[in-house]
Amino acid sequence: MEGSVQSQSNATESAYRSFIGQNGDGDHLTALRHQMDQLNTIGKRFVAAIDRFQLHRALLATLQELYSFSACSILLKGNPFELSIIPRYPLTGPFIQAMIQSIARAGSVIGFPDVTPEELAVVADLDAPDDLAPSFINTPSTATEIGDFLNIPLTVESRIIGMLSLFDEHEGTFDTELLQLTTMIADYAAVALENVRLHEREIALWQDAEQERQRLELIISSMAEGLLITNAQGAISSLNSSAQHLFAQAEVDLKRETPTSLRKLATSTNVNWLSDLADIVDQALAGNIVMHRELIAGFAGDSVPLTLSISAAPLHDASKNIMRPIGVVAVLNDTTSSKQIEKLKDEFVSVVSHELRTPLTAIKGYTQHLIRRIERRLREARQRQQNTGSLAEHPESYDLRSLNIVQSETEHLERLVSDLLDLSRVQWGELDLQYTSFYLTDVLAERVRLAQVSAEQHTIFLDIQAQDSRIVADQLRVGQVVGNILDNAIKFSPPGRQVTVKLQEQDNEYFISIIDQGIGINPEYLDRIFERFYRVRNTASRQYAGIGMGLFVAKAIVEAHGGSIGFSSNPGTGSKFYFTLPRVPHTSVLQL
C-alpha cells in the first residue's frame, strides 16, 4: 500500500528544514541523518501496530514527541462512522463536546456529509491511555473551549478514509510547519489504519470461515447417514462417525493407511461390496451422479444382511475451472431395518396368501364340479327339447353363466394370490420355474377364453401370426404373465372396446403383445410402471381397483425365462404391452 508520503517528500522537506534548522553542510548531513532516524522510528511504530489500540499509542507517542496538545482523534469512514478520541490527559465534558462538533463540521467538509455531532457522540470511543501524564492528573484541565485545532484528511492512494484531528486548549498552538509534519504523520497513520482494517477484516473472515467449518463439521458428525469423501484418485480422504460405524459393522478396517484407497482395500480384504463401492466412486469421478445404489454389505448367512443404499456425486473445485472432479462425496444409508420390515411384510403376505389359497382351491374345485353337472343336465335338457320341439331357454343356462363368472373371478383371485406369493419369491430371488414343452397358442387361447367370460362387454381377439408355437417354458407362469397383462388391458379399457392378444415369432423367440384401446399411460409414469405396488394415480385411473403387483410379477417371470418385457402407450388411445420368450430356455437361465 502506498500513501502520499513519498509523493510529498519535497513538500515536507521544507518543513523539516525549518523544524530542525539548517547550519552548514556538516550540520545539514547530521540533521538529515536525524530526520531519517526520526522517520524510521515513526515508520517502525506504525508498521508494528497490528490493532487500533497499538496504532493509537503509536500516533500519540509520535505526536507527543513533536509538540504539545490536549487530544487527538481519528474519524474513520464507514457505516457507522468510527471515532476514537485519544486524550493526552483528562478533559472536561464540554471540551470533548466541542471537539466532536469540530470533527463533525470538518467531516462534512471532506465528504462525510451524513456525519452529525449526535451520531459521533454515540459512536465515539474514548481511548484514554493507561499512562496518562501524571502531572496532568494532579492538575486536571478545566478548559471547556478549543483554543486551536487541526483536521487533516487521512488519505490512502488518493482516497480519503478518515480524518486525524488535533486539539489544544491554548490558542496558536499549531503553525504551518506543524501542520505539514502532522500531515506526514497522518499519511503514516492512514496506511497503518488501512492495514489494521484489512487485518481486522481478515481476522473476521477467518473467524467466520472457522465458525462455518466447525458448524459443518458438527452437522456432518451428527448426521445419521454415513458420509464418505474421496480424493481425485478415489481414496477415502474423510468419513464421518456414522460411516466409520457402518464400515466397522461390515468388519472393514480403515485404519491401515490414510488416505485409504477403496480399490486396494477391496483387493486386500476380499470384500465384494467394497469393489462395488469403488465402482460407484469411479462413476462419480467420471462426472456422473449415482443415486440410491443398493449394496449388500452384510454376510450371506444373516437372515437380513447389512444393506447400504449409496448415492454419490462428483466434487468440483469451486475456485478453479477444472472439469475433472477433485473428489467424490458419497452418502451411505443403512437400509437394513427397512429390509427387515420388508422381509416381515413379505413373510406375512406369503402366509396370508397360502391361507387364502386353500379356500380358493375348494371354491374353484366345487365351481368346476357344479359347472360340469349343470352342463350335463343342460345337454340332457336340450336333447329333450329337440325331441319335443320346444325353443324355451332352460333356466339352468342362467346358472351356468353365473357359475362361469364365479369360476373366472376365482381364477382372477387365484392369480392375485399367486402374485402375492410370488412377490416374496421374486424379492428374495426364489422364483422357481418348472420347464415343460407346450404350445403357446393353447395358453393364450385359454387365457382369452377365461378373460372373455368375465368381460362380456369387451371383445377379446386372439391373433396368431406364428407357424409354430411350441415352447419350453413354465406353462403356468407364462399363463400368469398373459393373464396379468390381459386383466390390466380389460380393466383400463372402457366397455365396448376391444383387446387383441397377438402371437408372432421372430428368430428364436416368440413375441407376444396385448393391445388395448384403453385410457393409456401418461409418459411421466413410464419409468415406474413395472415397480411393485406401483399404481398410476391420475383422475382417469382412480376408479380402477388393483394392488399394483401384476406387472411387477410379470416382468420378473419374463426375465427369469430370459425374455424381455416392455410397452408403448398413447394416453387416451390405448397401450400395447409386449414380451418375448425364447423358444427354448438359454443355458444360463437353466443353470440359475
Place this chain on the structure above:
Amino acid sequence: MMHMSSMSDNSSSVYYEKVVESYLKAIWLIDDRVTPFLGKATTRVLVQGAARRVSNQYPFLHFLVKMPYTEVVPAVIKEQWSSITPQELTQGLHALLQECFAGLKELTGDLIGPPLFDEVRRQLEQTP
C-alpha cells in the same frame, strides 16, 4: 466568512467559458497551495463538499458533487449551462469558492486560508 468581489458581468459568447476557466484556475491555485499541507485529495473533496452545500441554491453546480473538478472541461460545461444567466453563473461559482474557503477554515482554522484567499482574489482580479 471572507469576501471577494465577483467578476464583472459580460454577455459575450465566450463569457461562460472565460468565467468557468478563471474559477477553475482559482481552484487549481487552491489545490497547489493546499496539497503540501493537507495532501493531494483534499482540494477535490473540498470542492465536492462545497458543491453539495451550494447546489440547493445553484443546482447547475450539483454535477461537481460527483465529478472531480479536474475533469471539468469549460467548453462542454458552457453548452450544459446555456440556460443559466451570466449573473447566476458568476454568483454560483463565487459561492462555490467561498464555500471552499469556509471548508478550509474548518480543517486548519486560519493557518493557510487567509493568505491563500488573498492570492486567489488577486488572480481573479487579474482575469480580463
